[in-house]
Amino acid sequence: MNLPVAVRRPLVWLVHAALAAAAYALAFALRLDGLSLTVDDPRTGAVLFDYGPRFLATLPVAVAARLAALQAFGLHQGLWRFAGLHDLVRLAYAVAASSLVLFGAVALGWGWKFVPHSVLVMDAALAFLLLGGVRFVRRVAAERRPAASGPRTVIVGAGQAGEALLRDLRRRGRETPVAFVDDAPGLRGHSIHGVPVRGGVADLARVVAEVGASDVVVAVPSRSGEVLGKAVAATEGVPVRIRVLAGGPGPVRASALRALDVADLLSRPVAALDVDRIRADVAGRRVVVTGGAGSIGSELVRQVLALGPAALTVVDRDENAIHYLADGLAPELPRDPLRLVVADVAQEDQLARALEAARPDYVLHAAAYKHVPLMEGNPVAAVRNNVLATRLALRVADAAGASKFLLVSSDKAVRPTSVMGATKRAAELVLRAPPAGRAVRVAVRFGNVVGSAGSVVPLFLRQIERGGPVTLTHRDATRFFMTIPEASSLVLQAAAMAQGGEVFHLDMGRPVRILDLARRMIALAGFDPERDIEIRETGLRPGEKLHEELLAADEVGAPTTHPQVRVARAGSPDGAALVAELDALEAAARAGDEVATLRALKRLVPEYAPTNDAIRKVLEA
Numbered sequence: 001m002n003l004p005v006a007v008r009r010p011l012v013w014l015v016h017a018a019l020a021a022a023a024y025a026l027a028f029a030l031r032l033d034g035l036s037l038t039v040d041d042p043r044t045g046a047v048l049f050d051y052g053p054r055f056l057a058t059l060p061v062a063v064a065a066r067l068a069a070l071q072a073f074g075l076h077q078g079l080w081r082f083a084g085l086h087d088l089v090r091l092a093y094a095v096a097a098s099s100l101v102l103f104g105a106v107a108l109g110w111g112w113k114f115v116p117h118s119v120l121v122m123d124a125a126l127a128f129l130l131l132g133g134v135r136f137v138r139r140v141a142a143e144r145r146p147a148a149s150g151p152r153t154v155i156v157g158a159g160q161a162g163e164a165l166l167r168d169l170r171r172r173g174r175e176t177p178v179a180f181v182d183d184a185p186g187l188r189g190h191s192i193h194g195v196p197v198r199g200g201v202a203d204l205a206r207v208v209a210e211v212g213a214s215d216v217v218v219a220v221p222s223r224s225g226e227v228l229g230k231a232v233a234a235t236e237g238v239p240v241r242i243r244v245l246a247g248g249p250g251p252v253r254a255s256a257l258r259a260l261d262v263a264d265l266l267s268r269p270v271a272a273l274d275v276d277r278i279r280a281d282v283a284g285r286r287v288v289v290t291g292g293a294g295s296i297g298s299e300l301v302r303q304v305l306a307l308g309p310a311a312l313t314v315v316d317r318d319e320n321a322i323h324y325l326a327d328g329l330a331p332e333l334p335r336d337p338l339r340l341v342v343a344d345v346a347q348e349d350q351l352a353r354a355l356e357a358a359r360p361d362y363v364l365h366a367a368a369y370k371h372v373p374l375m376e377g378n379p380v381a382a383v384r385n386n387v388l389a390t391r392l393a394l395r396v397a398d399a400a401g402a403s404k405f406l407l408v409s410s411d412k413a414v415r416p417t418s419v420m421g422a423t424k425r426a427a428e429l430v431l432r433a434p435p436a437g438r439a440v441r442v443a444v445r446f447g448n449v450v451g452s453a454g455s456v457v458p459l460f461l462r463q464i465e466r467g468g469p470v471t472l473t474h475r476d477a478t479r480f481f482m483t484i485p486e487a488s489s490l491v492l493q494a495a496a497m498a499q500g501g502e503v504f505h506l507d508m509g510r511p512v513r514i515l516d517l518a519r520r521m522i523a524l525a526g527f528d529p530e531r532d533i534e535i536r537e538t539g540l541r542p543g544e545k546l547h548e549e550l551l552a553a554d555e556v557g558a559p560t561t562h563p564q565v566r567v568a569r570a571g572s573p574d575g576a577a578l579v580a581e582l583d584a585l586e587a588a589a590r591a592g593d594e595v596a597t598l599r600a601l602k603r604l605v606p607e608y609a610p611t612n613d614a615i616r617k618v619l620e621a
Contacts (some may be wrong), residue, residue, distance in 0.1 A: 169195070183200045291366040
């Protein structure tokens with residue numbers, strides 16, 4: 001029963017006062033071996049000494065001292081059904097403090113021997129027991145509340161978070177925790193508050209079947225990515241709802257449970273960031289983000305705004321996308337530094353006007369074409385947008401006085417088999433070509449991001465919504481995945497560490513098999529993979545790889561000061577030859593000559609090995 005505060009608070013004071021008085025009276029009773037406050041002659045029964053007046057004289061002092069100490073230590077405000085060890089410690093301090101006050105008041109007001117010292121000691125012990133006991137009786141009563149006829153739940157993780165979650169689920173009474181699973185061998189066969197630990201995470205399907213559970217909750221905050229991945233794999237094909245504890249400070253509560261998200265299927269820990277270093281690199285500076293309305297660009301805009309730039313100019317040619325970006329910014333993000341420019345980064349006059357007005361310290365170049373199959377049929381457009389626009393943006397940034405230029409690259413630039421990948425590698429080479437210019441040049445290379453326009457995830461979601469089939473290119477194909485916010489954060493982290501000339505690559509964790517991702521997404525939507533929704537293999541498309549890489553053959557990965565950002569080290573290119581090859585590529589693309597463009601791209605990126613038969617024939621002719 002939840003009473004209003006106006007009723008509950010006076011009631012708590014009244015109960016505390018009654019318990020303090022009871023403890024003091026019991027202390028006298030124990031000292032005098034009975035409820036009588038007199039000392040009688042055992043032979044005659046005559047009253048030798050009467051403690052009644054002394055008890056009555058000091059009782060108000062004892063109760064007042066207890067109540068004042070309980071107030072001072074905040075014990076009148078707490079909800080007893082949530083009482084824990086912290087409350088016991090505060091209660092011990094309150095009892096000790098009030099007992100010292102009582103002892104001093106008696107000694108100063110009536111004398112040292114006015115009340116037997118043993119009474120004061122027993123009063124302290126009894127007050128602690130009664131005041132603490134009433135709290136834990138209330139807590140036990142709350143936790144023993146009969147379970148509602150809600151879902152039967154298995155908790156993954158029998159640690160502190162799992163135990164706290166169990167208690168809160170019972171308090172709420174909306175579902176019934178029926179089992180734990182945990183990979184710690186020492187926990188098997190034991191129980192927590194009467195709920196048994198019935199196996200490890202790999203045993204989830206068996207445990208769910210044995211206990212008739214319809215829900216699984218993952219309560220392992222420290223290694224949630226790894227454990228969640230095992231839990232999802234173990235329940236594949238099992239009709240259960242999986243929920244996870246949302247991250248964040250504060251106690252574990254059932255209200256923090258959320259539905260499983262596609263990003264949770266990556267089974268990788270989220271990167272820890274050196275936020276102070278990133279903020280020091282961005283705060284107070286004028287920043288330009290090209291392609292700022294795209295998947296990565298828009299997230300970079302949101303994160304940069306939160307870091308306190310002096311100005312932030314967003315450049316994109318998509319009018320609708322840039323409008324929706326601005327309209328969808330969180331209310332707490334500042335708008336004053338923001339300037340929106342509709343411009344094409346491949347057009348020198350438009351880009352020059354935008355950057356001259358922005359006078360950037362820092363250019364984040366995220367504008368690019370990224371759809372692999374589409375670029376296979378449009379190599380000239382891919383070169384113009386991904387290579388020539390990067391070359392132009394770097395030249396204009398140098399002319400505008402930028403001190404740093406960052407290129408958002410791709411894992412497809414490594415040993416490319418597609419036009420898109422080869423143009424991203426060429427864009428990386430642009431940063432290594434002379435003249436050096438003023439700006440520190442850096443590229444950041446990473447794989448697929450969940451939810452981006454070019455990711456397979458939105459495609460799978462649309463196909464699942466339509467009832468299938470879910471199409472994938474190859475059952476053994478793997479890709480690196482990362483969430484958009486995490487990738488954007490690590491881009492800024494790498495930029496903050498840049499000294500000039502680096503190609504950073506992000507630690508993307510283990511590659512994910514696309515077939516496994518498809519199955520998990522179908523299960524997440526509440527369907528049985530293969531039975532409810534067909535998974536159909538279509539074959540690798542032109543330019544696609546079976547597996548992506550993050551390092552080229554001539555590169556060596558080296559660590560940086562951040563564990564999830566590495567640098568790809570390679571030899572220095574011949575500057576004059578590199579410029580000549582870039583000039584040839586630019587001339588061919590500007591002329592619109594597709595064959596010449598492909599051949600120039602191959603000369604610039606000799607490791608480019610197209611899997612597209614049509615392109616391969618052009619290059620072999």
